[in-house]
Amino acid sequence: MPRIPPPVLVAGSLNSRDQPELTVDDQFLLRPWMSADKEVVASAYSDPAIQxxxxxxxxxxxxxxxxxKWNRDWQEEVGAYWALARRDDGSVIGWIALVVIDLEAGLGEVAYWVSASARGCGAASLATATLASWAVDELGLHRIELHHSVHNFASCRVATKAGFELEGTHRSALLHQDGWHDMHAHTFFGKELDV
Ligand SMILES: CC(C)(COP(=O)(O)OP(=O)(O)OC[C@H]1O[C@@H](n2cnc3c(N)ncnc32)[C@H](O)[C@@H]1OP(=O)(O)O)[C@@H](O)C(=O)NCCC(=O)NCCS
Known part of the structure; x- marks a missing residue:
C-alpha cells in the first residue's frame, strides 16, 4: 500500500554511495572513521567535558x-559519522555525526565534540555548518535537529554560528551526571521555510 505522502527519501539514498570526504575549509576536512583512529577516540573520551x-x-x-558501529550505521542508513581532521598533518581533532537519520521522515540529528586541546579555533562551528549543508543539499534531508543542554553554552554558540535556529526548550529532557537538564532544540533547514 503506497504511503501518502511518499517518503522524503527512499531506502538506498545513503548506502548506495560511499561515505564522502567533506571539505570544511582550507584547514579542516571531514573523513570517515578508520579502525586506526581508536587511540585518539579513547583519549578524547577520557575528557571530563566530553563525558x-x-x-x-x-x-x-x-x-x-x-x-x-559508526561505519555500520552508514550501511544501515541510520547514522553517519565523520572524523574532523587537519588537512596539513591529518591529525584528528574531533567527531561530528548525524546520530539520527530517518530517510523516510527526511530527518537528521547532529552531534559533535572537539578534543580539548583543539577547541576555540572555530572548527566545530565550521564542521557543523558543512555537515548540515551536505545533509540538506546533497543527501536531501529536510530538517536537521541539534539538541544540547541549556548549560552547555559553547554548544549553543556552535549551533547558532552554524545556522541552527533555536526552536525551543525541552524541559528536564536528558539525564546527565548531575541530574536532568533542560535541552535547547535547534534546527537547520538551509533555506527559508515555505509554510
Ligand atoms: C562544544 C564544542 C564542540 C565547541 O568546540 P569549539 O572548538 O570550542 O567550537 P568553536 O571554536 O567552533 O566555537 C565555540 C564558540 O563557543 C564560545 N564559547 C566557548 N565556551 C563558551 C562558554 N563557556 N560560554 C559561552 N560561549 C562559549 C566561543 O567563544 C565560540 O564562539 P565565538 O566564535 O563567537 O567566540 C567543545 O567545547 C566540546 O567538544 N565540548 C564537549 C562536547 C560537547 O559539549 N559536545 C556538544 C554536545 S551537545
Whole structure:
C-alpha cells in the first residue's frame, strides 16, 4: 500500500554511495572513521567535558567497537559519522555525526565534540555548518535537529554560528551526571521555510 505522502527519501539514498570526504575549509576536512583512529577516540573520551556532555566514556576496545558501529550505521542508513581532521598533518581533532537519520521522515540529528586541546579555533562551528549543508543539499534531508543542554553554552554558540535556529526548550529532557537538564532544540533547514 503506497504511503501518502511518499517518503522524503527512499531506502538506498545513503548506502548506495560511499561515505564522502567533506571539505570544511582550507584547514579542516571531514573523513570517515578508520579502525586506526581508536587511540585518539579513547583519549578524547577520557575528557571530563566530553563525558559530561556526550554522556559516555570509551576505553580502547570500546572505541574500536564504536568506530565499527559508526561505519555500520552508514550501511544501515541510520547514522553517519565523520572524523574532523587537519588537512596539513591529518591529525584528528574531533567527531561530528548525524546520530539520527530517518530517510523516510527526511530527518537528521547532529552531534559533535572537539578534543580539548583543539577547541576555540572555530572548527566545530565550521564542521557543523558543512555537515548540515551536505545533509540538506546533497543527501536531501529536510530538517536537521541539534539538541544540547541549556548549560552547555559553547554548544549553543556552535549551533547558532552554524545556522541552527533555536526552536525551543525541552524541559528536564536528558539525564546527565548531575541530574536532568533542560535541552535547547535547534534546527537547520538551509533555506527559508515555505509554510
Ligand atoms: C562544544 C564544542 C564542540 C565547541 O568546540 P569549539 O572548538 O570550542 O567550537 P568553536 O571554536 O567552533 O566555537 C565555540 C564558540 O563557543 C564560545 N564559547 C566557548 N565556551 C563558551 C562558554 N563557556 N560560554 C559561552 N560561549 C562559549 C566561543 O567563544 C565560540 O564562539 P565565538 O566564535 O563567537 O567566540 C567543545 O567545547 C566540546 O567538544 N565540548 C564537549 C562536547 C560537547 O559539549 N559536545 C556538544 C554536545 S551537545
Amino acid at each position: 559530561l556532555w556526550i554522556r559516555r566514556s570509551l576505553d580502547l576496545r570500546e572505541a574500536e567497537d564504536s568506530i565499527a
